[in-house]
Amino acid sequence: MxxxxxxxxxxxxxxxxxxxxxxxxxxxxxxxxxxxxxxxxxxxxxxxxxxxxxxxxxxxxxxxxxxxxxxxxxxxxxTASEEVLRDLIPVVDDFERSLKVSGNHEENSKENEGNFLIYQKLMRILESKGLKPMEDLVGKPFDADTQEAITQIPAPTEDLSGKVIDVVEKGYTLGDKVVRFAKVVTGA
CATH class of the missing domain: 1.20.5 (Single alpha-helices involved in coiled-coils or other helix-helix interfaces)
Structure with a gap:
């Protein structure tokens, strides 16, 4: 306490x-x-x-x-179909070569016409998927981003120096992306 x-x-x-x-x-x-x-x-x-x-x-x-x-x-x-389209490009090239050769011969004109219609249909389908050929390259300046120079030859005129003289193999784009570079001959 x-x-x-x-x-x-x-x-x-x-x-x-x-x-x-x-x-x-x-x-x-x-x-x-x-x-x-x-x-x-x-x-x-x-x-x-x-x-x-x-x-x-x-x-x-x-x-x-x-x-x-x-x-x-x-x-x-x-670009999901890019691989398939890339694989079809050589078939289109073969088709174009075949049409070029058959165009020289007037025999079987109905056959040639049928082949041409099939070719046009194939190209429309490919273009609807976004594949577009590079057009009108001859006479334009060489562009390393879209073209591959195979060889250079002396330019027939001064105007063609450094420009595309001939297209050996067409180039193709899918949207803005180059699927195959155009193989060209340039003027020196």
Whole structure:
């Protein structure tokens, strides 16, 4: 019981000492509490700003990913048949050579006409899939992005120097992509 009384007495003395403190000391302890609140608010504000920044970066990354994948998907759809079309190009070349040879002979004109109609139908189908031949290359400047120079010959005129003189093998594009480079002869 004496210990309890002793503890109560010490508590009373501690309270008296707090009351005896000067008002300035009390104000500084109140300010200390306000400073702690302000510091916590600053920390929370900084944390919110950091989280907003992370969110915006993540959102931006996701939008870039979404745009990139949709573009890749669109490219895949437009060029999905590229391999098949590339394999058909030599058949078209053979067809053109056959028509050129059969055009020189007037025999079997109905047969030649039928072959020409089949060739036109094949070309329409290929063009509907996006495959287009490179046209009108003769007389134009050599373009290394779409053409492959097989050889150079002396230009018959000064105007044809550095330009395409003859097309040995047609080039083809699928959309904006070159499927097969045109093989050309250039003037030196």
């Amino acid at each position: 004496k210990n309890k009384e002793h503890e109560d007495k010490e508590m009373d003395q501690a309270e008296e000492q707090l009351v005896k403190e000067s008002p300035e000391e009390q104000v500084s302890s109140e300010n200390l509490g306000k400073e702690e609140v302000v510091s916590v608010e600053d920390k929370l504000t900084a944390e919110v700003a950091e989280l907003k920044d992370k969110y915006l970066r993540l959102y931006s990354d996701f939008e870039n990913f979404r745009k990139r994948t949709s573009k890749e998907r669109l490219d895949l759809i437009t």
